[in-house]
Amino acid sequence: MLENPLQRELFTKLMLKSGLSFKELWNRKERSNKIAYHLKHLCKIGLVSKTPRGYSLTEQGRAICATIGSDGKIARMPTIAYLIIIKNKNRFLCQRRLKEPFRGYLSFVSGALDFGTSSIEYAKQDAQRQTGLNITSIEPKGVEEVITYNESKQAYHHILLAYEARAAGILKQTTGKENVWLTKAQIKKENHFPKIALDDYLDPNAEFIVAEGERRMEGNTFVSGTLKRKQHYKKTGGKK
DSSP states (O other): OOOOOOOOOOOHHHOSSSBBHHHOOSSSSOHHHHHHHHHHHHHHHTSSSEEEEEEEEEEHHHHGGGGBOSSSSOOOOEEEEEEEEEEEEEEEEEEEEEESOOOOOOEEEEEOOOSSHHHHHHHHHHHHHOOOOOOEEEEEEEEEEEEETTTTTTEEEEEEEEEEEEEEEEOOOBBBEEEEEHHHHHHHSBBEEESHHHHHHHHHTTOOEEEEEEEEEEEEEEEEEEEEEEEEEESSBOOO
């Protein structure tokens, strides 16, 4: 979408001002039929509409403006996901990833958040779908921001909303992930994601945690993890 530079130019003009006429959109550097062709394409894919008052962005076009800079370039957005720590006595519910990305690594129950849904409600419902368990209670645990580098290039950028929860029922398996109950000692022996705020997640007494870190991969294999900063906050509010 908007890979063509001329389409980006036209879209950017309409992003800054609605109701522009064809003459106002024409940059005089290109043939008029070329401008008409690309405007027609933008209308066809639903980003622009033509009215008697001129060309304007559609609702769909306005919606994607949040991901486009004033230079018309599409910005890469972080993946926002949830992470749920579910404990049963001395064991934690974990998932071994059976699919890419990060195939073979261990994590807690997690998933990317869906657009237009409450993060905590989606986390609860999706965790139930993935595990078959009934989430009986759930509350915020922390926020973790992680940038992952592969071969020294930025490959992934995750913002994880962490929750702790109680659950009941019979554990089931799901496609692409293997659900397993593990102790804290077993988790640390596993091939898990490099530690950023792992100890805080495993500690039921830990206050709300905000952490930022980096992970590095070589050949799609994690080689290190670095905690850049971490802060605890009292769950009743205020910095600890």
